[in-house]
Amino acid sequence: MRTKRIRFMALAALLLSCGLAVSGCGDRAELPEKGFVMGVGIDDAGSGQVLVTFQIYKPSQTVASRGKSGTPYVNVRTKDTSVMEAIRDVTIHLGRKAQFSHTRVILVSEKIARKIPVPQLLDIFYRDNEPRLTITLMITKGNASDYFDQRPFIENTVSQQYYLSERSENYFSGKTIGTNLLQLALQLRGESQVGAIPYLALDERITRSEPGVAGLAIIKDGLVTDRFSGQETEGLLMLMSRYTNGIVEIPCARGGSSRGGEEADAEEDGAVPLDEAAEMLRFDSHRSVAFGKDGVKVRYRIRTVVANLELSCTKLGNERLEQAYEDKISAAIRQQMMSAMTRLRQEKADLLGIGNEIYKRDPRLWRKWKPDWPERFAKLDCEIEVETVIATHGTETGNTLLQPIQDERK
Incomplete structure (x- = not known):
């Protein structure tokens, strides 16, 4: 009798544990009651109102089975005097409550970000429990709402395309910075109180209709104050020790270079050689900060390995020529970094976290310097040393395919 009771209790415990393992919605809400927001756009609607755009995914979209053309998402736009009220107004148009657990990007137009502090526009996304702090942020040229009307190339939604573009651009080319809700909060809560957000714009050089993520917007006192182009961002990421991969362009001498014969005549007619390029395989950065009565001095020691x-215009026939080319690459890298540093000093924007480092090492001195730190940063002394090593010339030898022909002419 006792054995049967033990077996019964064991069976009951097993059934109870199986029931607890069954998944379900913690808030007792059904999927048809929610609209999963993939992207959010915030624009200035005038008269003290904000225009909020929501790109909502349609999970039940089965275009192929229905034999119809369509998109797996829908864009909903609402307008109100607060972002939260605009979010709740989604139910008026959609019949579902907006769900932000799968949101990929938040786009903020540059126009409104220059008038209203970005932290104020994003406050609801920090306080609500649904949005993840890993949501990617972007500043847009023009209305953020217009960027959701673009059709994605490969992804199901253009929000996912922007999200992946920012990650790829940051990692493979270094022409933008990766910033999410958490990273922006850490930047603006730091002692320097300066942040950076990726910049999204239509490519005016080609079609003017294909949006691309390149460059960044500087955030000071919560507002957008300046913008770096994609080319300038590479040098900035090097200063921030956040550069991972990219291409270094080495300019050829314009006029009277090592070329001769017909090529020299072509240059006189207006044709110029293309810039040379090397791929960054490794970027090691060491920064030291010295400060005292004379001010602040920052020194960078950079070691790079390139391919x-x-x-197009350089000969690499021996060790001496290769060393000269390595020095040329080092000079190009140093020029990029110094240009970015000059821009930061002009804007008095300590995006490098130097103020944070001074605060950690000497809090008493920092309390004295903090009120006029932007002016002190503008006078900062910077020294950059770059050492470059060429690891490989690819599948060819050091010279170009045209080099043997040039040698024969001589």
């Missing part, structure tokens, strides 16, 4: 992948 020589495109030549």
Whole structure:
């Protein structure tokens, strides 16, 4: 009798544990009651109102089975005097409550970000429990709402395309910075109180209709104050020690270079050689900050390993010529970094976290310097040393394919 009771209790415990393992919605809400927001856009609607755009995914979209053309998402726009009220107004148009647990990007137009502090526009996304702090942020040229009307190339939604573009651009080319809700909060809560957000714009150089993520917007006192282009961002990421991969362009001498014969005549007619390029395989940065009565001095020691992948005007026939080319690459890298530093000093924007470092090492001195730190940062002394090593010339030798022909002419 006792054995049967033990077996019964064990069976009951097993059934109870199986019931607890069954998944379900913690808030007792059914999927048809929610609209999963993939992207959010915030624009200035005038008269003290904000225009909020929501790109909502349609999970039940089965275009192929129905034999119809369509998109797996819908864009809903609402307008109100607060972002929260605009979010709740989604139910008026959609019949579902907006769900932000799968949101990929938040786009904020540059126009409104120059008038209303970005932290104020994003406050609801920090306080609500649904949005993840890993949501990617972007500043847009023009209305953020217009960017959701673009059709994605490969992804199901253009929100996912923007999200992946920012990650790929940051990692493979270094022409933008990766910033999410958490990273922006850490930047603006730091002692320097300066942040950076990726910049999204239509490519005016080609079609003017294909949006691309390149460059960044500087945030000071919560507002957008300046913008870096994609080319300038590379040098900035090097200063921030956040540069991972990219291409270094080495300019050829314009006029009277090492070329001769017909090529020299072509240059006189207006043709110029293309810039040479090397791929960054490794970027090691060491920064030291010294400060005292004379001010602040920052010193960078950079060591890079590159792959020589495109030549147009340089000869690499021996060790001496290769060393000269390495020095040329180092000079190009140093120029990028110094240009970015000059821009930061002009804007008095300590995006490098130097103020944070001073605060950690000498809090008493920082309390004295903090009120006029932007002016002190503008006078900052910077020294940059770059050492470059060419690891490979690719599948070819050091010279270009045209080099033997040039040698024969001589």
